[in-house]
Amino acid sequence: MELGPYFVWDAYDGDAAWRPFTDLLDPDVAAERVGESRRALIGMFGLADDVVPERVVASVLFLGVASRLVSPLLADVVLHDRVRAAGPADLWWKPVPGGPWPVACGPVAARPADALLPVALRLVAPALATFRERFRLSPKVLWGNVASALAGAAGQLDRQLAGDPWPVVAGLLARPPLLGTASLSGRSLRRHNCCLYYRIPGGGTCGDCVLTSRRSQDLRPG
Numbered sequence: 001m002e003l004g005p006y007f008v009w010d011a012y013d014g015d016a017a018w019r020p021f022t023d024l025l026d027p028d029v030a031a032e033r034v035g036e037s038r039r040a041l042i043g044m045f046g047l048a049d050d051v052v053p054e055r056v057v058a059s060v061l062f063l064g065v066a067s068r069l070v071s072p073l074l075a076d077v078v079l080h081d082r083v084r085a086a087g088p089a090d091l092w093w094k095p096v097p098g099g100p101w102p103v104a105c106g107p108v109a110a111r112p113a114d115a116l117l118p119v120a121l122r123l124v125a126p127a128l129a130t131f132r133e134r135f136r137l138s139p140k141v142l143w144g145n146v147a148s149a150l151a152g153a154a155g156q157l158d159r160q161l162a163g164d165p166w167p168v169v170a171g172l173l174a175r176p177p178l179l180g181t182a183s184l185s186g187r188s189l190r191r192h193n194c195c196l197y198y199r200i201p202g203g204g205t206c207g208d209c210v211l212t213s214r215r216s217q218d219l220r221p222g
Helices: 021-025 027-045 054-080 113-135 139-160 166-173
Strands: 082-084 091-093 103-105 110-112 182-185 188-191
Touching: 021 027, 021 091, 021 113, 027 054, 027 113, 054 082, 054 103, 054 113, 054 139, 054 166, 082 113, 110 113, 113 139, 113 166, 139 166, 139 182, 139 188, 166 182
Parallel strands: none
Antiparallel strands: 082 110, 091 103, 182 188
């Protein structure tokens, strides 16, 4: 069954265009990619340079990175009841002007489905630490982005598959470090924080954002 591009890891073929995923753990490389995304947003919305904060773009970019890491793993569990035990050194990526980055994976072993959380954390946590330190982002915001990425993947899988991904997501949200980042009601996730996209003029809020369900005096987006 063919899923969307967020669920695909290509087979690594050694092509020179691939960059090691571990490059993204370098703060300078992360800043380079955030700069590219920031320029694209400025052009997309026709904004002045000084109204698009770097840390906001960094949060949104990290959300996209998290989606590319956790979506294939969630699909593994739902479709095959196992998970590819990939680590940062097993993945490669290609920079593209827009949309999800192509990601490739080398040969890795499969582990039982209950290894999903440790495998996901092994991939996500190093990148999260880089973005947290380089861009002074709250860990609550960043782990909320991971929760949002999982819910986005579950929503797509739910629409395309016979299996139910939501109990898997609920189990992940019940364990640290995702515990407390969001609430799940059936097939609806509500974050307890915000990815900060609303701070880009014209950006608005996401469907799972805490800002859509609380009045402004109650908001503490990070």
